[in-house]
Amino acid sequence: MTYMERLNQFSDYCLQHKISSREILLFYALLGVCNRCRWEKVFYVQNAMLQMLTGLTASAICIARNGLCERGLISYDKQTGEYSVIDLEPERKQSVNTKKTTKERPVKEAETDCKSTGNNPETLYKVYKDKDKEEDKDILSPASPSTDLFTQFWEAYPRKTAKQAALKAFRALKPTPKLLGIILAALGKQKQSDGWKRDGGQYIPYPATYLHQRRWEDELPDDDPVPPEPPPPVVVTPDMDVGKRIFGPNDDPLEAIP
Structure with a gap:
């Protein structure tokens, strides 16, 4: 073997x-x-x-x-x-060429499926595959009330990656028009930030990550204040008296004496 x-x-x-x-x-x-x-x-x-x-x-x-x-x-x-x-010596020595689904199933659900299918691995693969198709069809169903809201979010989001995962994350929020308005307002500011513009948008999070982590609640850093202009340099000339050499050309030496 x-x-x-x-x-x-x-x-x-x-x-x-x-x-x-x-x-x-x-x-x-x-x-x-x-x-x-x-x-x-x-x-x-x-x-x-x-x-x-x-x-x-x-x-x-x-x-x-x-x-x-x-x-x-x-x-x-x-x-x-x-x-x-130890060799298991299965009762049925037939090859199973059907691709196994990658989604995990709860133990109780798997046990129920085993009983209903007679513990046939090939039939189990087919059952899981059919269930995955039903779930995906339900997720992408246009009849869902949150689909229109998600469409607005997707059109506004600058990074178009993993749309299905983003849709799942969006529906998990149980979105309302008010929440969508808050998200879109935050997106408008975040798209103009230096972090999202850097390297052609390389550091923009995936849409699903943005929704899972509620990144619209992030606080954007304030703009750096403009530093004040430095004072003009003091130019010392030979004909300048001692007081002006010390205090500057426009200062009164007597004002500095207490």
């Missing part, structure tokens, strides 16, 4: 069973070490190396290791510290 086949096998297992994130991290790390050891049945790896590969603490690795052993995914010898990765 190749490395990719092992990965696909474990991916199918994760779809059908509830498994913690630290167990997933540890299994992938052990699978990578086993691959480097040319698929030896038994191999050794230090806990320090596993901590570096997974980012987990020593106690978290111990818990994850016990969980993987109970599931029958690995075996571990406490005396020698040696591991072995």
